[in-house]
Amino acid sequence: MPKKIIEIQSEVPYHTYTVAETEAELKTSSLEGLTSEEADDRLRRYGTNELKGSGGIKWYVVLWRQIANPLVVVLLVANILAFATKQFPEGGVILFIIIMNATIGFYQDFSAEQTMEALRNMSSPTAQVIRDETRIVIPNNQVVPGDVMIFEDGDVIGADCRLFEVFNLETDEALLTGESLPVQKNLDRIKTAEEALGDRLNMVFASTTVVKGRAKGIVTGTAMATQIGQIATTLMNVDTNELTPLQKRLNKMAYCIMVAAVALVIVVFGVHKFRYSDEIAIYAISVAISMIPQGLVAIVTLTMAFGVSRMAKAKAIVRRLSSLESLGAVTNICSDKTGTLTQSKMVAVRMWFPGDGYYRISGTGFIPEGEIFRQGEVSNDDEVPTHDGQAITLDSGSDQLLRVVQASALCNMAELRRNNHPETHGEWTAIGDPTEIALQVLAYKAGMPKPELVDNGFQLIAEFPFDSSVKRMSVLYETPSSEHLIFTKGATERILGCCSHYRDGDAEIPLRNEKGGDDSIQVDFESVIMNRVDALAEQGLRVLSLSYRKFQPIKGVDLVHGLDRDEVESNLVFLGLVGIYDPPRAESLPAVMKCYEAGIRVHMLTGDHPSTAAAIAKEVAIIPADTDVKNSSMVMSADMFDAMTEEQIDALDELPRVVARCSPNTKVKMIAALHRRKLFCVMTGDGVNDSPSLKAANVGIAMGQSGSDVAKQAADIVLTDDNFATIVEAIAEGRRMFFNIQKFVQHLMSGNIATILVLVVALAVKDEQGDSVFPLSAAAILFMNLCYSSPPAIGLGLEPASATNMKEPPRTSKQGLFSFEVVMDMFVYGFVMAILSFVPFILVLFVFGDGELGYKCNAGYYSSVCDGVFRARATCYSTLTFLILSHAINCRDIRQSGWAWNRLKTAHHNKTLWLSIIIGAMVLFPVIYVPGLNKNVFKHLGISYEWGLVFAALFIYTAFVETYKFVKRRTMA
Known part of the structure; x- marks a missing residue:
């Protein structure tokens, strides 16, 4: 059977045609309609009147997206090495982390439905047409170009049509044009082919509704050749897989970690003259594991999930986890007017x-x-x-x-x-x-x-x-x-x-x-x-x-x-x-003012008349009240904006804050102009016409009550209360979450740097066989990351926002996740913690001990000769554990003291952080003192006087941190 060929319908400006010219072009009759044979032939040529989707999201594609994450790849490499050297406990725990992270990410991604499915379901189920000179009702997907359609009050129009008979016809085109008022239709021929969609009064469009009256029209476009079909095409052509700034930075960090881990493994083998043994291999894996923040991927995902839960309580449904983090970097909001800033009530x-x-x-x-x-x-x-x-x-x-x-x-x-x-x-x-x-x-x-x-x-x-x-x-x-x-x-x-x-x-x-x-x-x-x-x-x-x-x-x-x-x-x-x-919402003015206080500029992109848009913009403070609308570049019509080239737009000192009579392409063009200026933008909207810009923006926010299904599916976030003020809360939550991620990343990486330095420096401490003595066992390193680093990191992810959260300008690329100050702090804190952890290890071995290192004490406790090594290892482990737990309190603020009374008295606002610190300190004692667990798993022995060294190191570290932050406050802007 030959393959069916679908003829692509080219866009013809039928609004410039007379009725007779339209009939001639489409080879039809406004009185008789098409014959059944001709309709069947056109159905084969043009295909059914249905919007084409992208095929749905495949579960295996979503799963691969989780596994292909660079940080997960690093963990997979460590997992393979652990199993290859028979370190089954370590390998099992790393595998658990990978599975947990992939499960959370898979669930979040796969729960998002496709935008195109919502578009497809918007078509009218049936249509009245004239065929063979008879008025009949057919499924809307059987309508073809040239059909004569009949519309009545309340109908959803199933295709684009050139009208030839109207009686008091008004249609609601808000979903396509953004115009809040019904459009009165007529039969007058329009001379200009480039006439705005809302001004094509002799045309009706698919998915719009008849508010009043009745009419007849000749079908000029079906399926993807309709105006809504063009929007669908735009959506399919928008790249929705662009990584957010946080994802890009974490990926870069993962690559750096992978390179560093490999380099450290080479260093370990190099120190041992590339001689292979199980002990050397285990030590190399220990160094590699210490380089990897095993809990980072899961903690980032969980922190975002907690943010999603908080936003749901604030009446904002987050459909994509990454979008909440992206909100923290927002510099511009492009908002629709009707139903978003206003009440949509005349x-x-x-x-x-x-x-x-x-x-x-x-x-x-x-x-x-x-x-x-x-x-x-x-x-x-x-x-x-x-x-x-x-x-x-x-x-x-x-x-x-x-x-x-x-x-x-x-x-x-x-x-x-x-x-x-x-x-x-x-x-x-x-x-x-x-x-x-x-x-x-x-x-x-x-x-x-x-x-x-x-x-x-x-x-x-x-x-x-x-x-x-x-x-x-x-x-x-x-x-x-x-x-x-x-x-x-x-x-x-x-x-x-x-x-x-x-x-x-x-x-x-x-x-x-x-x-x-x-x-x-x-x-x-x-x-x-x-x-x-x-x-x-x-x-x-x-x-x-x-x-x-x-x-x-x-x-x-x-x-x-x-x-x-x-x-x-x-x-x-x-x-x-x-x-x-159309009155503004009561919350719009305070919300816009908060945006400006936070360094965020608001733009109004609407289908309304320029004077109406400008007046509302003045009321909600988008433009100054004394703006001369006729002579100000802050207010512009879509015709003027669309006529400008990219070079002309980029040459503007400031992009217009109000653009009236917008078409879908105008909104996308504005988003593109913002992107060329390296600005991070949000688009809010409620209609089908907003969908392309919702997709093109860094974050798309749809209205849940008045918004169309298409807009909701195209958006990253949906507001259940249609309240512009909720957007400001979402941005505040995005900022809070970003800085919290910065806090726990600093906490995790500082601890990892400290561990790496201790392990690397300890390469110089060798036993009787010339093998380096572990200051920490592989199991201890992994357990430390999971029990002492990751839980406080989760607590840091739940820190409440600071008082200045929405009083500072949006962060720039220089103020990203790994800014100079953050990286400097990581290495400074890590270096100091390493010194304060390694010194007790040396003191217990060579000052308070006999200096006997024995042999094979890395693999297990073979005789009493390993007592000194096991006690020194327990001391080093205890010291580093307390320092990491204490460091979580320091990370609550990058410059202010974490021990200040005004911060300590708000501890009840973040019980997770303090409970994780207390429980972490309590868990340390079984690791040190439980027989069998300490010797066989963690390679420890119980300690006594060594606790004095542990608490002395903790006191010195706290004093250093407070001095260091004091110097930063005085010397850094």
Whole structure:
């Protein structure tokens, strides 16, 4: 059977085509649709209307990713050497560490589902099409280019289409464009091929929804040729395997450890003139094991897992462990506006009436609670009052206010509902267009809601729905007194064109004064109104105008079907303006301010209009309040930004903080620009349109409540409360975790360096056969790392954040995990601990002992001649153990004293650290004194007076550390 060939659909700017041109291009008919035979043929050519995934995550790929970790490779090499020389206890413990680390990492990685699966499931399950001149319903995956699709209210559109018939059609394209308002569609041909996605009003797109109306369209693209398919393609082309800074540094450290371990093994054999024996091989393995921080990989993973748990309590779900560490290096946040910084709830906040001036409406969201304050006029046309007058009601207000409220309530299809279920505590919900919801809430606040008006006798006679060609809506109502009133709302410029008068109190005054005939019309009050519109628009408000007129029915004319819209919408009386905005979340401003305090810059990338975006940006302090939006480079439209080359963008002193009318490519372009500046960026979002940038960013954060499944799956972190402030908490947690990792890495490596130096220096101490005498046994080294180094390191990973955690700028590459100061501290502390551990070993052997080293005392206790070696080894082991445990307290702060009272009194905040130190000290005694365990496993004997040397070394080390930190505080910036 021949292999099916799928024809790739090239992107054609169908929005620039007429309907006839679209029919010709796709060889179809808007009346008859395709024939069944032609549809089947196209299905074979183009394939099914399904988004293609990447095939899923393979379990063996994830497992290999864990094993291929450089630190794990180092442990595997040590494990092989341990088993090869029959050191089974050591080999077994190392193998346990490898398995534990791989299990934790495998579980975390494999639990993340694929982004493309969520994209695939977003398609509508069925579609209405016309085939063979008949309207039928088919599975959406059977739709092909050229099909004629039919859409109705509430449908999820299954393919990209060129519209050819619309009736009051509005679609929700927020997932693709970020635009918070429904888009009114029309059939007008668009001349520009590069028109922004949100402005292609004669097109509908797959995975968007029909909010209102109905329409028909010709399918122009299916599957991966749709706009959502292009987003899916972008996601598949984004490299998601880039290592985080911490992973890169740990990998580099692992390579260095591997090289150093091999070099030390060569040194051991070189000292013994490359003579092989089991004792020499065991000593070489001991040196190699001492070089490897066996618990590091597991502790890093566990610390991140603890961070994940902490973030879950803070309502942030971490889907990828590495992303939490990455948050600590964030320099820039690119945030969507709608639903992220704002509440995604339109609310009427201002009104302006001729004569009365400005009004302010209090209250937020859908809750119809608030008051109306009369503010009056101001001296300058471009100003809006900031002070409030006295609250008014309909009874105390003017008749003009009454008409405005009636227009808001009746020229409106939205509904407010209150759920009286006990569990919801009477929560208010709304149905309808967000703008109409805002006007309906205004009517409720004024005490004249639509249900009350209808119950009192207002009866709807006729409706002229909103149409994008006229940008207004009108209704005809009969009042309880049998009077007929027309109410109209819409864009100011379209309303003024229908008005002949304006209402000022009880008077109706001509809007325009005619002087000298029709050829010399002087615009009078109309310019005053437009000045007020501009003043409100500069505050980021969407401005609607309301008007009305009394209507005298004509005998014999059907008021329901016989009215002419042009006649109805003429000679109207202008009532006033209503300013509506999408309020910022209460937490957004404090969160943005915390970002700036932490040296993090916030950018707003939104599909909204530039003036609206800029106003919200000012409110939440993304841009200064005195920014001149028209002349500032901080605010830019996507058209302007997209038209710039990379060189032009890189030449900017500062990347724009607000980019409006964004497309998915604009957001990805911004992320790329930040990366070229070596900045570490976060992208937040909730829609499908945010998915490519969520993937491209160093850390992608999706909204859990309002976010689409695609965005959640594309993101590294999902916020369950959609709260921008939670992002700041996540960044603080990322910083805390990074510095804690730095603390326990310093602790582990200092102990390893001390152990290595003791073992290397001890090469000079040789027994009667010329073999070096172990100051520490192989089992003791491994046990020390697992019981005395790793548990306190876990405790350090749980240290609470410092008071200055979010008051310092993001770390740079010079302030990384292995900064100069950290590396210096590792070697200084390690060198001092080595000296203080090796000196007691020598004192017990040659000063307090007889200097008898015997032979084969490395392999076991053969006779009393090994007493001195076994006691010296126990002394060295005890000293190094106490020093490592004490060093954990020193590592709590890189410069401040770990023994300071203000730190000791907060010990209850980190019980894990202190318990690990106490238990570690207690475990030491069985290792020294339990018969059989001490001689046969750890090559020790019980000690007595030697404890004086141990505690003396501990006292000297503590004094040295405090002096060293004091000098650092005085000499280092």
